[in-house]
Amino acid sequence: MSDQDKQLEQLLNTAREQIAPERDLWPGIQARIHQEKNQTTGKRSYRPALAIAALLLACLMFGWQLTGPMSQSVDPALITLVESTRQQHKDQLSQLQQAFRPVKLQPSQAQQAIEMGAEQLKGAEQQVYQELLKAPDNQSLWEMWLWLHRQEIELQLDSQQVSSQPQGAQI
Amino acid sequence: MALKSIPETDQHQAFWIEQARAGDQQAFHQLYLKYRNRVYTLALRLAADIPLAEELTQDCFVHLWQQLHQFDGHSEFATWMHRVCVNQCLYSLRRHQRFWHRFLPGETDIEVHGHQYQGLDKMLLKLPQRARQVFVLHALEGYRHEEIAELMQIASGTSKAQYHRARQLLKEMLV
Numbered sequence: 518m519s520d521q522d523k524q525l526e527q528l529l530n531t532a533r534e535q536i537a538p539e540r541d542l543w544p545g546i547q548a549r550i551h552q553e554k555n556q557t558t559g560k561r562s563y564r565p566a567l568a569i570a571a572l573l574l575a576c577l578m579f580g581w582q583l584t585g586p587m588s589q590s591v592d593p594a595l596i597t598l599v600e601s602t603r604q605q606h607k608d609q610l611s612q613l614q615q616a617f618r619p620v621k622l623q624p625s626q627a628q629q630a631i632e633m634g635a636e637q638l639k640g641a642e643q644q645v646y647q648e649l650l651k652a653p654d655n656q657s658l659w660e661m662w663l664w665l666h667r668q669e670i671e672l673q674l675d676s677q678q679v680s681s682q683p684q685g686a687q688i
Numbered sequence: 689m690a691l692k693s694i695p696e697t698d699q700h701q702a703f704w705i706e707q708a709r710a711g712d713q714q715a716f717h718q719l720y721l722k723y724r725n726r727v728y729t730l731a732l733r734l735a736a737d738i739p740l741a742e743e744l745t746q747d748c749f750v751h752l753w754q755q756l757h758q759f760d761g762h763s764e765f766a767t768w769m770h771r772v773c774v775n776q777c778l779y780s781l782r783r784h785q786r787f788w789h790r791f792l793p794g795e796t797d798i799e800v801h802g803h804q805y806q807g808l809d810k811m812l813l814k815l816p817q818r819a820r821q822v823f824v825l826h827a828l829e830g831y832r833h834e835e836i837a838e839l840m841q842i843a844s845g846t847s848k849a850q851y852h853r854a855r856q857l858l859k860e861m862l863v
Contacts, residue, residue, distance in 0.1 A: 521859035524862045525858055531807070532828060533807075533809065538728040538742060542746050546753075547713065547717075
């Protein structure tokens with residue numbers, strides 16, 4: 518066994534068993550559990566929207582078959598789908614914001630960080646949205662865009678979690 | 689400082705598990721307090737990135753909450769939980785990498801953060817992702833190469849090769 522082997526074995530034997538996270542991760546976990554619970558109970562309300570989206574996509578595919586591909590041009594129906602999806606997302610965010618209005622005048626450090634994150638997500642969403650308007654048939658862009666929407670909703674829920682915690686609250 | 693103490697006995701833990709399975713988030717919080725460091729350590733070593741490790745830890749606990757009903761009590765809770773967390777970390781890392789690959793198609797590894805770590809943990813951060821993950825699972829978490837192959841969806845020979853590569857790189861760092 519070489520010296521390096523011995524040193525490595527020693528490092529392995531003395532490696533720390535546990536490292537503590539630098540911040541409390543529970544509020545984020547709790548918010549996601551809470552969100553999942555709400556989504557489960559409110560699943561029925563999403564069904565009409567999903568059905569409409571599926572129908573719209575089916576119509577688009579049928580229309581595509583009838584008219585043939587429009588080569589370089591952008592399908593206006595897909596643009597409509599982008600716009601309506603964005604409007605639904607904005608409505609959902611707005612509902613969340615209206616349902617919970619924090620009363621604190623001075624935002625905490627955590628709230629400020631969340632607000633900064635929300636601004637960054639908003640900027641990214643806007644950029645992807647602009648790209649999607651140019652290429653609404655790009656599946657990867659769609660996935661990325663919808664992912665950003667989910668992140669915005671999750672951050673909004675996190676924000677509510679932080680705002681609703683009394684200062685100095687302990688478990 | 690937590691007002692509720694962390695119970696030491698298995699009986700308490702069994703009670704929390706039962707309560708959490710029934711939907712009690714406070715009970716699940718107690719399980720989080722008990723296991724957060726262990727899960728975070730695993731996540732940090734697999735991800736080599738603090739913000740990502742935090743995200744993975746949250747993913748693990750959300751997934752544990754969803755899967756608690758599947759814990760039948762025949763095995764140790766810690767063993768079951770660890771397996772669920774390893775699976776979740778690897779799944780989340782694959783998803784994370786796929787997502788960022790769209791933006792950075794040339795990048796294969798995530799930027800490494802963690803300058804405050806010492807010893808082996810500091811060296812682990814410098815290993816290539818696949819070699820690091822295999823090394824952590826085999827050398828630190830005690831998984832066999834066959835198990836790692838199944839978890840990481842690779843051949844067991846690949847797992848062995850990555851492990852030896854990681855060892856070699858770590859030894860070079862020690863010179």
